[in-house]
Amino acid sequence: MAEIRVNPTRMELKKLKGKLITARRGHKLLKDKCDELMRQFLDIVREAKQLRESLSGRFEGVYSMFETAAALTDPKMMSEALMMPGAEGELSVGEKNIMSVYVPTFDFRVPNAGEQGGAGYGYAFTSGELDEAVRAVSGVTADLVHLAQLEKTALLLCDEIERTRRRVNALEYIMIPQYERTVKSITMKLDENERGSQTRLMKVKDMMVKAQIEARRDRDGYEE
Numbered sequence: 001m002a003e004i005r006v007n008p009t010r011m012e013l014k015k016l017k018g019k020l021i022t023a024r025r026g027h028k029l030l031k032d033k034c035d036e037l038m039r040q041f042l043d044i045v046r047e048a049k050q051l052r053e054s055l056s057g058r059f060e061g062v063y064s065m066f067e068t069a070a071a072l073t074d075p076k077m078m079s080e081a082l083m084m085p086g087a088e089g090e091l092s093v094g095e096k097n098i099m100s101v102y103v104p105t106f107d108f109r110v111p112n113a114g115e116q117g118g119a120g121y122g123y124a125f126t127s128g129e130l131d132e133a134v135r136a137v138s139g140v141t142a143d144l145v146h147l148a149q150l151e152k153t154a155l156l157l158c159d160e161i162e163r164t165r166r167r168v169n170a171l172e173y174i175m176i177p178q179y180e181r182t183v184k185s186i187t188m189k190l191d192e193n194e195r196g197s198q199t200r201l202m203k204v205k206d207m208m209v210k211a212q213i214e215a216r217r218d219r220d221g222y223e224e
Helices: 010-072 075-083 128-223
Strands: 090-098 101-109
Touching: 010 128, 090 128, 101 128
Parallel strands: none
Antiparallel strands: 090 101
8 A cells, every 4th residue: 555645854754643643533433433333323223123023913814904994885885985085194204313414203193083093984884893994094104104214214324334334445445554653754764764864973982082183192292
């Protein structure tokens, strides 16, 4: 992996060390975020799975109820009853924040359902099986809306987990190693330059000492 191309100076070394510290801190924060997102994602997926299985069983029961009602109710009367407009449902849409991910919230209600469970017909000329089937359908609608909320939330969290994981990998396998390698390289170059400077200073000092000794010898010889 290539190093970052910068001038090997102490100022650049200080800057790179600061960036390395920031990158390591950012890596830890993103890793913690990814772990927490994954935990919440798995919780939501488990809840959605349980709700889906429950709805599947309840829909089988509703289908069985309608089959029984169809067998016991006059077809024309049943058709007319089901075509009658029932109570209107209200769907409130909002959002909430999960680890900086905005996910939708759905709240479904039937304000005027009353005792008839949202059915738009009277019970006088219909069978009890049909009435129970209609009430059962009204009962699962809110859970269907909640399942849609869970599945949409899971998709959004999955996308954010993938994005966060890519950023974690970029820091862990590209940026941090580049910073570490460049810091090490500049440190070695600066140490080498410092050793070279010390060697040159020692040579200059030796030359000065030799010059002083020779000058003293010359002076002593002249005095004799």
